[in-house]
Amino acid sequence: MRYDVAIVGAGPAGAASAIHLARGGQSVALLDRAIFPRDKPCAEYLSPAVEPLLYALGIEAPLEAERPHRLRGFRIYAPDGSVIQGDFAATRGADGQSLFETGLVIRRLLLDAAIVEGARRAGAEVREGWRLGRIARIDGGYRLYPVGAGEPVEARLLVAADGLHSTVARRLGLHATGRMRKIGLVAHIRGIAGLVEYGEMHVANRRYVGVAPMEPGDHDALCNVAMVVDEERDGRQLAGRPEEFLLASLRTFPRLRDRLDQLSVERRTLTVSRLSIHARRLSDARLLLVGDATGYYDPFTGEGIYRALRGAEMVASVALPALAHDDLSAAALGAYDRLYRQAFRGKRLVEQIIQLAVQTPPLMNHIAHVLRERKAMADTMIAVTGDFLPASAVLRPGYLLRLIV
Numbered sequence: 489m490r491y492d493v494a495i496v497g498a499g500p501a502g503a504a505s506a507i508h509l510a511r512g513g514q515s516v517a518l519l520d521r522a523i524f525p526r527d528k529p530c531a532e533y534l535s536p537a538v539e540p541l542l543y544a545l546g547i548e549a550p551l552e553a554e555r556p557h558r559l560r561g562f563r564i565y566a567p568d569g570s571v572i573q574g575d576f577a578a579t580r581g582a583d584g585q586s587l588f589e590t591g592l593v594i595r596r597l598l599l600d601a602a603i604v605e606g607a608r609r610a611g612a613e614v615r616e617g618w619r620l621g622r623i624a625r626i627d628g629g630y631r632l633y634p635v636g637a638g639e640p641v642e643a644r645l646l647v648a649a650d651g652l653h654s655t656v657a658r659r660l661g662l663h664a665t666g667r668m669r670k671i672g673l674v675a676h677i678r679g680i681a682g683l684v685e686y687g688e689m690h691v692a693n694r695r696y697v698g699v700a701p702m703e704p705g706d707h708d709a710l711c712n713v714a715m716v717v718d719e720e721r722d723g724r725q726l727a728g729r730p731e732e733f734l735l736a737s738l739r740t741f742p743r744l745r746d747r748l749d750q751l752s753v754e755r756r757t758l759t760v761s762r763l764s765i766h767a768r769r770l771s772d773a774r775l776l777l778v779g780d781a782t783g784y785y786d787p788f789t790g791e792g793i794y795r796a797l798r799g800a801e802m803v804a805s806v807a808l809p810a811l812a813h814d815d816l817s818a819a820a821l822g823a824y825d826r827l828y829r830q831a832f833r834g835k836r837l838v839e840q841i842i843q844l845a846v847q848t849p850p851l852m853n854h855i856a857h858v859l860r861e862r863k864a865m866a867d868t869m870i871a872v873t874g875d876f877l878p879a880s881a882v883l884r885p886g887y888l889l890r891l892i893v
C-alpha cells in the first residue's frame with residue numbers, strides 16, 4: 489500500500505497531477521470518492537489557453553470525438569443593458585506569436601473522466617468510490633484511511649486535490665472561509681433565443697449569470713446556464729427549489745428576459761455554496777495543495793480548470809526533483825507556494841476588481857461604456873480573463889486610468 493504519491497481528488501487538478509507524476513516515474517495512487525464519469529457544478533467553459541494544456545496531457549479524445557462547441561469570445565451585459573464584446577482572436581498571446589482563436593464548452597462529465605482515463609494510461613492506480621476519512625502523519629509520509637471499510641493508503645507525498653471544500657485542507661487546518669458568501673446554480677437548458685458563437689455574461693441586481701451555448705443553433709441550442717447569487721439575500725428563497733429559482737431569476741436580466749422561449753431543462757440543477765475560500769499555505773512537509781483546494785474566489789472569469797491544469801504542472805516541477813532527492817521537507821516544497829502565488833496573484837486581483845464592479849452597478853455600467861468605446865481594451869480584458877495574456881496587461885496604471893476616468 490505504499491506509494492510515492494497519494495493524490496486525493498481526481499478532478500482536473502488531481503488527475504493531471506497524476507499524469508505528470510506517473511510519467512515522471514513515480515508510483516501514484518489517485519483516490520476519489522466519486523465513480524467516473526461524474527458531474528460537477530461548472531459553467532463548462534474552457535478558456536483558449538486550456539486546450540494546449542489538454543493536448544500536452546494527451547487528452548485529445550473529448551476534444552476531437554465530442555466536437556465541443558467553440559466560442560469566439562464573450563459578450564458582457566452590464567446592469568443597464570449595454571454590452572461589451574471581446575474577441576479572442578483579436579489578441580496574440582504573451583509571446584506575441586500564438587493566436588488563441590476559440591474557447592470551448594465541454595461537459596465536465598466527459599472532460600473529467602477523460603483526464604482520469606489519461607492518468608490510468610500514464611500508470612497511476614485509480615481508486616474510485618474511495619472517500620477520505622482520517623489522515624495520519626507517519627514516519628516518512630502520510631497514512632490515509634477511507635471512510636468505512638477498506639485498506640489505508642500510505643505515501644511519501646500527499647497531494648490535496650479534493651476541491652473547494654477540501655477534506656485534507658480542513659483536517660490539516662489550512663483553509664479559511666472568505667467574506668464573500670455566494671451560491672452557484674448550474675443547469676443545462678434549451679430555449680434561449682439569439683445565441684451565437686459567443687459566451688454571455690449578464691450582470692444585474694448583484695447577481696450574474698453565464699450562458700454558454702453547448703451546440704450551434706439560434707433558438708433551440710442546449711446551453712449551460714450558470715448563475716451566481718448572494719447567499720444572504722437569495723439563499724432562503726432558493727433552498728429546496730434551485731431550478732424554479734434559477735428559471736424565474738433569468739427573467740430579471742434585462743437583455744435576457746425577452747429571449748426566453750419555452751425553456752426546457754435537460755439536467756437537474758446542480759448547486760454549490762460557500763464559493764470563497766482560501767488556503768493559508770499551499771505546501772508543508774510531504775504535502776502539496778492544488779486546484780480548488782488551494783482556494784477559490786468567484787467563477788466570473790471561469791479560470792478554474794486552467795488553474796487546476798497549470799497547478800498540476802507546478803506540482804510536478806517541484807515534486808519530481810524533491811522525490812528524487814528524497815527531500816520532501818517544508819523548505820524544499822515551499823518553492824511550490826512561491827511559484828504558484830507568483831503565477832496567479834495578478835489574476836486574483838483582476839477577479840477582485842471584476843467582483844467589485846459586479847457588486848456596484850454604476851461602476852459596472854461605466855466600465856461597460858468605456859470598453860464599448862474602446863474595443864482593443866475589451867479584447868485585452870477578455871484575453872486576460874482567458875489566461876493568454878498576463879494580468880499585468882490590465883493592471884497597468886494606463887489601462888486602469890482609462891477604465892475608471
Ligand SMILES: Cc1cc2nc3c(=O)[nH]c(=O)nc-3n(C[C@H](O)[C@H](O)[C@H](O)COP(=O)(O)OP(=O)(O)OC[C@H]3O[C@@H](n4cnc5c(N)ncnc54)[C@H](O)[C@@H]3O)c2cc1C
Nearest residue numbers: 497499500501521531532533620650651672779780792793
Ligand atoms: C458555479 C461555478 C462555475 C464554474 N465555471 C467554470 C468554467 O466555466 N470554467 C472553468 O475553468 N472553471 C469553472 N469553475 C471552476 C472549476 O469548476 C474548478 O476550478 C475546477 O473544477 C477545479 O478542479 P479541481 O480538480 O481542483 O476540483 P474538482 O473538479 O472539484 O475535483 C475535486 C475532486 O475531489 C473529490 N473529493 C472531494 N472530497 C473528497 C474526499 N473526501 N475523498 C475523496 N475524494 C474527494 C471530488 O469527488 C472531486 O472529484 C466554476 C466553478 C463554479 C463553482
